[in-house]
């Protein structure tokens with residue numbers, strides 16, 4: 001198999017499975033893990049897939065672009081902006097998209113174990129990061145124009161800390177943020193993100 005063919009095959013495999021380990025790919029394709037790493041590199045550069053601690057995860061699923069619902073938040077039905085979108089990759093091979101980390105965390109909490117991977121953008125750098133490894137900022141003074149209470153995501157804790165130094169707010173880990181946004185919503189006693 002030519003490297004180009006193998007790369008195409010890797011892309012298809014990750015598109016079908018949404019998340020694959022390097023070891024699995026190496027077994028399926030009968031080449032070394034080193035070779036898989038090399039083949040995957042251009043796909044990462046193109047922003048099609050990303051590396052996570054679990055292996056390789058799809059970022060952009062070309063095959064589902066035409067679904068009419070693809071740019072509407074599954075949680076609050078707001079339209080999704082790429083810069084804030086939080087994606088949930090489910091065990092039944094579906095990808096759900098929410099408008100921002102606020103809805104992403106609430107939906108993630110709702111689905112629990114059905115979520116095999118979740119990804120979101122870094123607020124400062126717009127790179128794609130693994131949601132369970134991200135840092136979350138709430139109650140900041142900057143308005144991102146999406147759901148309240150706002151939830152911003154950062155790859156590095158240091159960036160999140162610096163951000164709250166400048167714009168106020170609190171930094172949370174993934175599990176803390178998931179509980180905090182849930183509690184805050186309950187505290188308000190309303191579906192604040194569903195009101196437009």
Ligand SMILES: [Zn+2]
Nearest residue numbers: 073076099103
């Ligand atoms: Zn939403």
Ligand SMILES: [Zn+2]
Nearest residue numbers: 099100146147
């Ligand atoms: Zn939102």
